[in-house]
Amino acid sequence: MKKIVVLFLFCSQLAIGSDGYWAKTGHRVVGEIAQEYINGKTKRALKELLGTASLAEVANFADEIKSDTLYRKFGAWHYVNYPLDKKYHEVTPSKWGDIVQAIETCKQKVSDKTLARTERSFYLKFLVHLIGDLHQPMHAGRAEDRGGNDIQLQWFDSGTNLHRVWDGDMINSYGMSFSELADRLSRLSRKEVRTLQQGSVIDWLEESHEIAGRIYGSVNTGEKLMFRYSYLWWPTVEDSLQKGGVRLAKVLNELF
Numbered sequence: 343m344k345k346i347v348v349l350f351l352f353c354s355q356l357a358i359g360s361d362g363y364w365a366k367t368g369h370r371v372v373g374e375i376a377q378e379y380i381n382g383k384t385k386r387a388l389k390e391l392l393g394t395a396s397l398a399e400v401a402n403f404a405d406e407i408k409s410d411t412l413y414r415k416f417g418a419w420h421y422v423n424y425p426l427d428k429k430y431h432e433v434t435p436s437k438w439g440d441i442v443q444a445i446e447t448c449k450q451k452v453s454d455k456t457l458a459r460t461e462r463s464f465y466l467k468f469l470v471h472l473i474g475d476l477h478q479p480m481h482a483g484r485a486e487d488r489g490g491n492d493i494q495l496q497w498f499d500s501g502t503n504l505h506r507v508w509d510g511d512m513i514n515s516y517g518m519s520f521s522e523l524a525d526r527l528s529r530l531s532r533k534e535v536r537t538l539q540q541g542s543v544i545d546w547l548e549e550s551h552e553i554a555g556r557i558y559g560s561v562n563t564g565e566k567l568m569f570r571y572s573y574l575w576w577p578t579v580e581d582s583l584q585k586g587g588v589r590l591a592k593v594l595n596e597l598f
């Protein structure tokens with residue numbers, strides 16, 4: 343009975359049609375949750391580098407600059423695709439960079455106080471974005487289908503692909519604002535936060551990669567996805583957003 347009620351509530355919140363990506367709502371949720379778990383010292387450092395902008399506000403910056411050819415070299419920074427039966431360390435790192443290398447670079451640049459404030463701020467905004475991307479499982483998918491981008495699907499009546507379903511179709515259709523979602527997902531005890539913050543960037547990546555493996559098995563090319571798909575996978579979406587948020591806070595607290 344409970345399940346039926348939940349399903350009903352869920353369906354009533356779904357709206358048909360979307361054109362978004364993890365960018366926008368997803369990234370903002372991650373930023374907003376992180377804001378709850380950063381300490382005073384981190385807050386002061388962020389104010390110095392970001393001014394009055396919140397983490398949610400800067401979380402999409404790295405996607406927004408994508409269309410500018412000047413920033414093309416950062417394209418490979420948002421993901422890393424490798425075989426599902428392999429670990430990141432078993433694969434030769436891309437010379438174009440990948441999300442793991444990028445996070446490391448961002449951390450170094452942000453903590454380098456000899457750099458100009460604008461440069462440190464640029465990499466800080468990038469870092470906020472990348473911790474979000476790291477928790478979108480399809481940013482750690484297979485290379486042959488470009489993290490699900492080449493797996494065509496339908497989301498209700500709109501054409502989409504597996505990557506986009508996870509970037510935004512599910513989140514946008516859920517119909518909650520980023521602050522509503524973040525508010526719900528940031529009610530955690532200290533112990534829960536500590537548990538979620540365990541591990542390294544590589545551990546978190548492998549977690550996403552493992553989830554990506556299951557996501558690949560969840561669809562057939564050309565399939566029409568509707569309420570049932572969201573119902574099955576929404577807990578994973580929320581879990582990933584929540585982890586992204588508390589772990590971003592951890593990365594920032596360690597950095598400052």
Ligand SMILES: [Zn+2]
Nearest residue numbers: 404405420475
């Ligand atoms: Zn991105």
